[in-house]
Amino acid sequence: QVQLVESGGGVAQPERSLRLSCAASGFTFSxxxxxxxxxxxxxGLEHVAVISYDGSNKYHADSVKGRFTISRDNPKNTLYLQMxxxxxxxxxxxxxxxxxxxxxxxxxxxxxxxxxxxx
Amino acid sequence: xxxxxxxPSSLSASVGDRVTITCRTSQGISNHLxxxxxxxxxxxxxxxxxxxxxxxxxxSKFSGSGSGTDFTLTISSLQPEDFATYYCQQYNSxxxxxxxxxxxxxx
Numbered sequence: 132q133v134q135l136v137e138s139g140g141g142v143a144q145p146e147r148s149l150r151l152s153c154a155a156s157g158f159t160f161s162x163x164x165x166x167x168x169x170x171x172x173x174x175g176l177e178h179v180a181v182i183s184y185d186g187s188n189k190y191h192a193d194s195v196k197g198r199f200t201i202s203r204d205n206p207k208n209t210l211y212l213q214m215x216x217x218x219x220x221x222x223x224x225x226x227x228x229x230x231x232x233x234x235x236x237x238x239x240x241x242x243x244x245x246x247x248x249x250x
Numbered sequence: 251x252x253x254x255x256x257x258p259s260s261l262s263a264s265v266g267d268r269v270t271i272t273c274r275t276s277q278g279i280s281n282h283l284x285x286x287x288x289x290x291x292x293x294x295x296x297x298x299x300x301x302x303x304x305x306x307x308x309x310s311k312f313s314g315s316g317s318g319t320d321f322t323l324t325i326s327s328l329q330p331e332d333f334a335t336y337y338c339q340q341y342n343s344x345x346x347x348x349x350x351x352x353x354x355x356x357x
Contacts (some may be wrong), residue, residue, distance in 0.1 A: 168294075175348060181346070190344040192345055226294070235344065236299055236341045237296060239296060242293050
């Protein structure tokens, strides 16, 4: 079955960097688009970024554009989110998600990793 | 950007009730709509894709309908494990957008 395990979350000061990883298993990783979605404490879901199966297409939300970068390593079955110039408002649980039959579709979710940005 | 209007934002219902949640989009999205369930402290779970197709393992008490701009999620007979927050999401175009959520509580 699909397993997505996020890591790399923690506490960071404003303007610092963190890199999240998502280890995928149970499916052919290189066949699917992959997503990052976040949820601030007590709030709803916000899409952060998506990358196509081969990494050739990427979209980032305006709220993170120029600061966050999604990438993937297909031989390692791993998705990444490089987060630079962190802001307090980036505090959230970050979920890795697997795409579906259409690359912008979300089919499965990881358990999430908490990122707290605080001075 | 496509705006998502989900209603109601919360509802109280009893075990066995039929529950309907509505999602409206600001422009037509064909059937590129998904529904997710989230319980407190847990990751979201995918229920429905393509407006009306159930993901594997999702019980048939959940159903989705709609096309264009108006969509619904129906739970035919609410059970204790169904009390959660439900989100709709469009994937017709980027940026992908979610509805604000509907919290289903026990009456």
